[in-house]
Amino acid sequence: MSDADPVPQGGNPWGFFCARASVAELRRRKALWKLPELWKNQKTVFPTAPWTFGPQFPQRRLLLVLFLKHNFPSTPHRWVVDLDLEKFFDRVNHDRLMAAIARRVNDKRMLKLMRAFLESGVMENGLVSPVEEGTPQGGPLSPLLSNLVLDELDRELERRQHRFVRYADDCNIYVASERAGKRVKQSVTRFIQRRLKLKVNEAKSAVARPQERKFLGFSFTGGAEVKRRIAPKALFRCKQRVRELTRRTQGISLEQMTKELADYLRGWKGYFGYCQTPSVLHGLDQWIRRRLRSVIWKQRKRRSSWHLANSPALSTTFPNAYFDSLGLPRLFAAA
Numbered sequence: 001m002s003d004a005d006p007v008p009q010g011g012n013p014w015g016f017f018c019a020r021a022s023v024a025e026l027r028r029r030k031a032l033w034k035l036p037e038l039w040k041n042q043k044t045v046f047p048t049a050p051w052t053f054g055p056q057f058p059q060r061r062l063l064l065v066l067f068l069k070h071n072f073p074s075t076p077h078r079w080v081v082d083l084d085l086e087k088f089f090d091r092v093n094h095d096r097l098m099a100a101i102a103r104r105v106n107d108k109r110m111l112k113l114m115r116a117f118l119e120s121g122v123m124e125n126g127l128v129s130p131v132e133e134g135t136p137q138g139g140p141l142s143p144l145l146s147n148l149v150l151d152e153l154d155r156e157l158e159r160r161q162h163r164f165v166r167y168a169d170d171c172n173i174y175v176a177s178e179r180a181g182k183r184v185k186q187s188v189t190r191f192i193q194r195r196l197k198l199k200v201n202e203a204k205s206a207v208a209r210p211q212e213r214k215f216l217g218f219s220f221t222g223g224a225e226v227k228r229r230i231a232p233k234a235l236f237r238c239k240q241r242v243r244e245l246t247r248r249t250q251g252i253s254l255e256q257m258t259k260e261l262a263d264y265l266r267g268w269k270g271y272f273g274y275c276q277t278p279s280v281l282h283g284l285d286q287w288i289r290r291r292l293r294s295v296i297w298k299q300r301k302r303r304s305s306w307h308l309a310n311s312p313a314l315s316t317t318f319p320n321a322y323f324d325s326l327g328l329p330r331l332f333a334a335a
Helices: 019-034 059-070 094-102 107-119 142-159 176-195 232-245 253-274 278-299 312-317 320-325
Strands: 003-008 013-017 078-084 123-124 127-129 163-167 170-175 206-208 218-220 228-230
Touching: 019 163, 078 176, 094 107, 094 142, 142 163, 142 176, 170 176, 176 206, 228 232, 232 278, 253 278, 278 312, 278 320
Parallel strands: 003 123
Antiparallel strands: 003 013, 078 170, 078 206, 123 127, 163 170, 218 228
16 A cells, blocks of 8 residues: 655655555566566567666666667657557556566466555545546556556557557657658557557657757757757756755755765766766756855855856955865766
């Protein structure tokens, strides 16, 4: 059983598991990943495994495969069919999912445990509500279960020889023209609704140029030479997080603030550092250090001023090398 909590962005309830339940789910997922029936012949289970995600293909490695190796929006594939499944984790059919698991797992105890997991119910406002469809969004098993359900979609797209990538319920199909994109979107939507009994979110799905859409926090530039760039929303979220970590009213030392900020930036750089727009990273570096100079100015009981934080005097007194000495990583390192 899990507690449901609304998610502001998507509206789908997340299931927050208690500590004991979370450990149990992690053990089940680990056991499923290790089942020889599931992985001894990976191509027959998940034919596009390097393009989806699994234990050895986390999100960051998927991006490397997607952007560095395959470089999807290349000539002539300059249009993308961006598909988003509406309330996917809420609408997974239990019987179809259990049938998909049973085709790969013969252990009846595991199957019984999986069925109990799916039908465990959700507690909202102290009341337990039964669950007849869907998987708990936020549960450790959800990514694996989504792959099992959408494996049939992967096989169908491969059969049609489409150039595509999918992560959980987000799927991008790259085509040569807008007309081809509309045709593919219509036929794939029909397949998803009739065969998989799922619904495509028409408001979030579209046929467009790759630079007009985002996937896993990345987008592309326009022009003759296509480059991967950080999506505007991802940049906005990064700045919001930096603002939270560098609030001038926290009452902590600059060293402690810098340490917490450095931990966040290392992880962010490890993921988004593969963009091909270094000017964006350089500009973000400058903005972050300006924030910190403003913090220093405030901590010295001076009038806080964003304008003064960019003055030559403060930039000279607290140069980038000073923040390097505090362990703050640079997002952009000049060659």
